[in-house]
Amino acid sequence: MRVLMLVEGYNAVGGIAEIVDSLAFELNRAGHTAAILSTRDLEAERSGYERHPQPGIECIYEEIWNRKPLGLRHLEALVRIPWHARFGGFAHVLRFWRPDVVNSHLWAWDRYPTVMSACRSAAVPMVQSLHVTDERGRGRMGERGLRALEQAAAIVAGSAATRDYFAAKLPAPRHAHVIIGGVDGFAAASAVAYERERPYLLCACRLHLEHKALDVLIAAFRIIARDFPALDLLIAGGGPDFERVAQFVNDSGCAERIELLGVKSRDELRALHRGALVFVLPSRPGECLPLVYLEALAAATPVVGTDTGGAREVIRNGENGFLLAPGDVDGTVTAIRTLLNDEAMRSAMGVRGQGLVADTYTWEKCAARYLAVYRSCLHDIRRTA
Numbered sequence: 001m002r003v004l005m006l007v008e009g010y011n012a013v014g015g016i017a018e019i020v021d022s023l024a025f026e027l028n029r030a031g032h033t034a035a036i037l038s039t040r041d042l043e044a045e046r047s048g049y050e051r052h053p054q055p056g057i058e059c060i061y062e063e064i065w066n067r068k069p070l071g072l073r074h075l076e077a078l079v080r081i082p083w084h085a086r087f088g089g090f091a092h093v094l095r096f097w098r099p100d101v102v103n104s105h106l107w108a109w110d111r112y113p114t115v116m117s118a119c120r121s122a123a124v125p126m127v128q129s130l131h132v133t134d135e136r137g138r139g140r141m142g143e144r145g146l147r148a149l150e151q152a153a154a155i156v157a158g159s160a161a162t163r164d165y166f167a168a169k170l171p172a173p174r175h176a177h178v179i180i181g182g183v184d185g186f187a188a189a190s191a192v193a194y195e196r197e198r199p200y201l202l203c204a205c206r207l208h209l210e211h212k213a214l215d216v217l218i219a220a221f222r223i224i225a226r227d228f229p230a231l232d233l234l235i236a237g238g239g240p241d242f243e244r245v246a247q248f249v250n251d252s253g254c255a256e257r258i259e260l261l262g263v264k265s266r267d268e269l270r271a272l273h274r275g276a277l278v279f280v281l282p283s284r285p286g287e288c289l290p291l292v293y294l295e296a297l298a299a300a301t302p303v304v305g306t307d308t309g310g311a312r313e314v315i316r317n318g319e320n321g322f323l324l325a326p327g328d329v330d331g332t333v334t335a336i337r338t339l340l341n342d343e344a345m346r347s348a349m350g351v352r353g354q355g356l357v358a359d360t361y362t363w364e365k366c367a368a369r370y371l372a373v374y375r376s377c378l379h380d381i382r383r384t385a
Contacts, residue, residue, distance in 0.1 A: 001374060003027060003034045004099035006106055006115065009041030010059060011050045013238055013263050014206045015291040016131050019158075019181045020105050025054045026182075026367035037093055039064055043240050060097075062089035064106065065114045090114065094122040101153075101374045105129045112148040125153035125377040130173070132288050133165040133309045149173065153377040156370070159289045159310020177373050180313065181291050182366035185358045187270060188298035194268075194275035200232045201336065202276035202301070204269055204292050207239035213282035213306065213327065214241075218248045218258065220280075220332040225254045228340060236272060238263040273299035277346065278339050280304045285326050289313065294361050297321075297353030302346055304335045314361070320353035 007020045017038075024034035035058040044050050053059045094102070102119050104126060106112070112128070119126040128149055147170060149155060155176040157163035166173035201221065205212045214235070221233045235245070235258065242260070249258045264272065273279065279296035281303075288309035296303050297314065303321035305311050306328075315321045322335035339346050 001027075001032045001101065001371070001378075002097070002099045003032060003374060004093070004097060004102045005034060005036050006038070006064065006102065006104040007036060008039045008064075008106055008108065008111075009044065010036055010038035011052075011061075012041035012044035012206070013051055014208075015181075016105055016107065017051060018291055019131070021051065021054060021057070022182065022184075022363050023367055023370060024057050026363045027371070028056050030364075030367060030371075032371075035060065035097065035099075037062055037064075037090070044238075060093055062093060064090055064111050091118045091121065094118060094124060099124055101125055101127060101377060103127045103129060103156075103370070103374070105131065107132050109143070109145040112145040116148045116151050120151070126151075127154045127156060127373060127377060128152045129156040129158065129179075130162050130166055130176070131158040133162050133286055146170065154373050156373060159313050161310040161313070162288050177369070179366060179369045179373075180289060180310070180361060181294065182361050182363035183291070183294045183298045183357055184266075185298045185354075185362050187266075188273065188295065189300070189354060189358075191267070191270035191274045191299065194271040196232075196275065198230055198232050199277050200234045200275070202234050202236070202272055202279050202296075203281050204236040204264070204272065204279075204295075205239075205281055205290065207235075207237050207241045207245050209241045209244060211284050211287050213284055214245050215248055216282040216327060216329055216332060217280055218245075218252050219329045220282075220336065221258065222252050222254055223329075223333045224336055224340075225257055227337065231257070231277075231340070233258045234261055234272065234276075235259070236261040236264045236269060269295065270299060273301050276301050278302055278304060278336055280332070280336060282306050282324070282328075282332060283308050283311070283326070287311075293321075294357055298357040298361075300350035300354040302339055302349035302353065304332060304339070314356070316352075316356075320349045320356060 005020050010017045027034040037060045040061050102124050104115050150172045155173050157176040157178050160178050163176045163178055249255050273296050279301045283306040285308050293303050303315055305315050306326050307323040315323050317323045324331040
């Protein structure tokens with residue numbers, strides 16, 4: 001089967017791009033052919049924090065047109081854009097790459113009509129994967145684009161919470177297939193722990209404050225640091241708000257104990273997860289299900305996260321980690337302190353988390369679930385032909 005996967009900013013470091021990257025790799029490993037078509041993230045290009053395809057994965061960069069709302073900033077919306085300008089690059093890829101299925105992981109609602117129109121013209125079924133639980137369109141244009149989901153051959157939601165969010169807006173997502181991302185459990189479990197003289201808490205994410213509440217994390221560590229003078233905080237990742245996060249660190253009063261590591265490779269991250277006492281990532285409302293939660297659990301590291309989106313679908317509060325309300329600094333402090341003071345609890349939570357990932361959330365199983373969706377779409381087409 002030939003699968004063309006669409007995503008925004010594949011060259012940037014982020015959870016959705018990681019899902020697409022790993023899913024494409026697993027599909028290719030299983031004997032299928034998957035390629036990625038993506039817009040470019042210019043901020044990632046400027047910062048130097050860029051993702052590169054895994055071996056054997058073809059990545060094609062094309063702009064995917066989106067309709068801008070009429071306003072003083074977008075008077076060009078008055079102009080009727082020729083079909084070839086709106087769909088040309090994407091349609092060209094469809095014509096010459098000839099996929100059996102297009103799987104869109106695009107999060108901007110106002111791009112959906114472009115993808116749907118081009119796929120319909122090429123007679124290729126389109127599967128839309130939804131990963132976020134906040135509004136990602138541009139006003140009325142976004143709402144209009146969202147309605148294009150009604151024409152999708154199938155819809156996949158990255159969590160039950162995501163499915164329910166979109167099901168409240170229109171009927172089609174009520175029947176979405178819920179497929180949570182995966183992790184390479186064997187590589188995570190067999191990684192050698194990062195060696196460091198001082199113990200540490202770990203946070204790894206794209207440094208984008210719209211979604212990641214790193215201000216909450218640093219405020220919590222500032223309190224924790226007083227009670228645990230031998231403990232440090234390591235933050236791995238790059239992104240558009242790197243400088244703002246660095247400023248938070250400088251203003252924290254304990255900057256000498258917080259280290260911004262920048263972007264790390266998969267192997268480096270696995271070692272960091274294995275060596276951490278606790279993984280901590282507070283999120284904003286609208287965050288769906290950070291893939292790094294699964295990566296930490298796979299390394300047998302308990303997680304302190306935020307009860308947003310689908311987080312509670314993998315973090316069992318009190319069993320393999322703790323979930324706090326958005327913005328809860330005091331609750332984050334209490335959860336971290338509880339885990340630091342109880343090594344047996346940390347160990348038991350780690351074992352339970354690792355078992356959950358090994359049983360349910362591997363990339364092999366994730367790819368198999370996606371393949372079942374793709375095949376059902378092709379079967380429906382053949383049956384109606």
